[in-house]
Amino acid sequence: MGGIEDFRAGQRAMWGAGEFDWLARMIWSVGGLLVSRLEIGPGDDVVDIGCGTGNVAIQAAQAGARVTGVDLAPEMLAQARVNADAEGLAIAFIEGDAEDLPLADASADVAVSSFANMFAPRHEIAASEMLRILRPGGRFGMAAWSAEGTINAFLLTVAAHLPPLPPFARPPALWGDPEHVRSMFDRPECAHLDIGREQVVFEFSSADAATSSYTERFGPLLVARRMLEPRGAWAPLVDDIRAFFARLQGPEGAVLMPSDYLLITGRRGRC
Numbered sequence: 001m002g003g004i005e006d007f008r009a010g011q012r013a014m015w016g017a018g019e020f021d022w023l024a025r026m027i028w029s030v031g032g033l034l035v036s037r038l039e040i041g042p043g044d045d046v047v048d049i050g051c052g053t054g055n056v057a058i059q060a061a062q063a064g065a066r067v068t069g070v071d072l073a074p075e076m077l078a079q080a081r082v083n084a085d086a087e088g089l090a091i092a093f094i095e096g097d098a099e100d101l102p103l104a105d106a107s108a109d110v111a112v113s114s115f116a117n118m119f120a121p122r123h124e125i126a127a128s129e130m131l132r133i134l135r136p137g138g139r140f141g142m143a144a145w146s147a148e149g150t151i152n153a154f155l156l157t158v159a160a161h162l163p164p165l166p167p168f169a170r171p172p173a174l175w176g177d178p179e180h181v182r183s184m185f186d187r188p189e190c191a192h193l194d195i196g197r198e199q200v201v202f203e204f205s206s207a208d209a210a211t212s213s214y215t216e217r218f219g220p221l222l223v224a225r226r227m228l229e230p231r232g233a234w235a236p237l238v239d240d241i242r243a244f245f246a247r248l249q250g251p252e253g254a255v256l257m258p259s260d261y262l263l264i265t266g267r268r269g270r271c
Contacts, residue, residue, distance in 0.1 A: 007121055007166060008072070008097060010223075015052075016073035017219035021083070024055045026202050027115065027143075030261070031056035033198065034112050034141045037265055040065050044109040047133055049098050050116020054080035054091070061089040065110070068103070070096040099125040103133045111140045115261070118144040118176075121169035127184040134268040142264040146197070147176035149260035150248075157244050161237040162224060181264055191269035195262055202257035207245035210255045214241060 002010075034056055040046055042064035048057040051069030053076055061067045061084070069091055071077050077093045084091045096102040098117040111130045120126035130140050145151040152173045165171065174180040178195045185193050204210035215221050215238055228234040248255045 012072045014220045014223045016075035017222045019217045020053050024053050030143050031059045035059045038139045038141045046110040047108045049113040052076050054083045056114050057091050061091050068092045072097050101129050106135045108133045109138050114143045118172045123170050131189050136270040138268045140266050144175035144262045146260035147173045150257050151259045191267050193266040195264050198263045199260050204255040206253050207249050210245040211242045
């Protein structure tokens with residue numbers, strides 16, 4: 001089994017495949033909520049960790065902040081630059097990993113991550129890096145899918161068809177458990193922590209439409225297909241995904257996917 005560098009290369013390929021803007025639009029409101037709760041505004045130096053195509057970074061820049069977006073996948077960064085340019089925003093987008101941010105200590109007023117650094121394999125390191133780059137008194141915020149929520153149930157449906165995580169990698173769903181979150185930020189440099197529950201609703205016209213969106217456009221599943229299809233294991237996964245969405249269909253056939261998440265905010269101590 002490969003080590004951390006092989007795992008990181010796999011993540012880079014996984015998140016860089018396919019499209020992401022369609023999914024980013026569904027969680028756009030989460031970025032706005034993070035910007036609001038963290039009171040991001042003019043004069044703030046903000047780092048968006050796992051920025052994807054720019055969900056939080058763009059809204060933070062629109063609020064007047066100086067923003068740096070960091071992502072592991074160059075393809076994500078390329079689309080983020082296009083999206084920021086379309087809004088007339090000057091945002092620095094740089095390649096980097098949540099466990100090894102290419103930024104100096106105490107260089108940011110706000111560190112934020114929307115459903116991104118929860119996928120970093122070593123949770124303690126990701127939390128430590130988020131705090132490391134903050135100035136004393138700086139704020140941090142995360143959105144993480146609830147451990148009991150619909151998105152995690154979907155991820156578990158997919159994971160049942162894939163190889164297990166390596167021993168050093170902790171499941172992303174742990175970030176949806178408040179006790180785990182508290183344990184990750186139970187350290188001297190974290191002066192305050194607040195954990196709330198929020199919800200965003202994904203909508204699709206039908207179970208088939210939802211299945212097509214994920215199997216044809218979602219990077220992790222495109223990579224899974226390349227691995228599973230040669231041994232005849234792709235079709236069973238697609239069947240399970242379709243059955244998952246069929247259970248969420250309403251009387252008119254539309255799929256409503258209420259997706260609970262934790263909104264985690266905190267502050268770095270002034271010590």
